[in-house]
Amino acid sequence: MQAGGNRERAKLRVRERGLTSVNVHPLATLALAAAGVGLLTWFAAGRPQHSGSGPRRHFHPRSDVANTNAAQRLNHGSTLLAASVLLDSGLEHYRGQYFNRAMYTPVLVSSAVLASSLHGAGDAGARSSRVRHAVQALAGLTGVVGLGFHAYNVGKREGGYRWENLFYAAPIGAPFALTLAGVLGGAAERVRDADPRDALLLGLPAGPLLAAGTALGLAGTVGEAGLLHFRGAYHNPAMFLPVSVPPLAGALLAWAAVRGSGRRPLTRGWLWATAALGLGGVGFHTYGISRKMGGWRNWSQNLLSGPPLPAPPAFTGLALAGLAALDLLERREHA
Structure with a gap:
């Protein structure tokens, strides 16, 4: 009984404080397992087709290529989101010492999604893949x-849903990034099989639906970034960028969905700015880690306690999905 009580108290201390440094060996083992899942997914999906290979449908070849290009852009967005989830959940759950075995799930599933989305991004064929679709679902x-x-x-922490718990407990919105990665990857498979003259998702036009969904995804990601940057007291003016640039991109994208028009240079430009912000955010977070005590020489501790390196590219992935939605909107206008 005493040994069991000691284990429970140890778990509680881990949950409250987290690990203080990275032990490379357990992470290396988990990385090998994730790589194995990814490779199995890749080979199960089959060999990607080159442009023009495989049986063609009765649609016009130029339209098939246009659909495939939009699907590949959705796959690129899903790839970035899956990579962000894989690395971020791997480190954050390691900080919690994987005290709950369910904490391995997002690491393994996101590695499968990453392989599936990379496979789709390199597939220039006009046919969808059942394996890729199943993984995304x-x-x-x-x-x-x-x-x-x-x-x-x-909610189970003392005080429930109050600011302190939202700041320091499990990030409440983080898992939804994996859902977004799956939705974008699944949409890519549907777009490949859709009639290029009027691509549909869930019985609705694909362009407006993807534009609205991406706008909502941007809003959720902005909320998560805003909460964590508020915890950091916005001590660097650059911390205001994720709560100012992406919201406008989301608003413009939502307006494009309402109007049903993809010919919007301002919206495209702001989405590209959001994509650049996501990549640039990695640099800012790298700098943030370097400012902590010991900098990168003390990487094993600062990676866990500093700003999350893999998080910002989620904006880039969603921006690419928004650009694909605009492509579908514009093609529907010309159909």
Whole structure:
């Protein structure tokens, strides 16, 4: 009984304080497992087709290519989101010492989604893949379940849903990035099989639906970034960028969805700015880690306690999905 009580108290201390440094060996083992899952997914999906290979449908070849290009851009967005989830959840759950075995799930599922999305991004064929589609559906479900786990983690703490717990408990909105990765990857497979003259998702026009969905995804990502940057007291003026540039891109994208028009240079330009911000955010977070005690010489501790390196590219992935939505909107106008 005493040994069991000691284990429970140790778990509680881990949950409250987190690990203080990175032990490379457990992470290396987990990385090998994730790589194995990714490779199995890649080979199960089959060999990617080159442009013009494989049987063609009755649609016009130029339209097939246009659909495939939009699908590949969605795959690029899904790839970046999956990579962000894989690295971020791997480190954050390691800080929690994987005290709950379910914490391995997003690492393994996101590695499968990453392989699936990379496979789709390199597939110039006009046919969808059942394996890729199944993996993306699994990712969407896993993200929703993870959202429940994180919401429970915050609510069970003393005081429940108050600012301190939202700051330091499991990030409540983080699992939804995996759902977004799965949704974008699944949409890519649907777009490949859709009639290029009027691509549909869930019985609705694909362009407006993807534009509206991406705008909502940007809003959620902005909320998560805003909460964590507020915890950091916005001590660097650059911390205001993720709560100013992406919201305008999302608003412009939502307006494009309402108007049903993809010919919007301002919206495209702001989406590209959001994509650049996501990549530039990695540089800012790298600088933030270097400013902590010991800098990168003390990387094993500062990677866990500093700003999350893998998080900002989520903006880039969503921006690419928004650009694909605009492409579909514009093609529908000309159909």
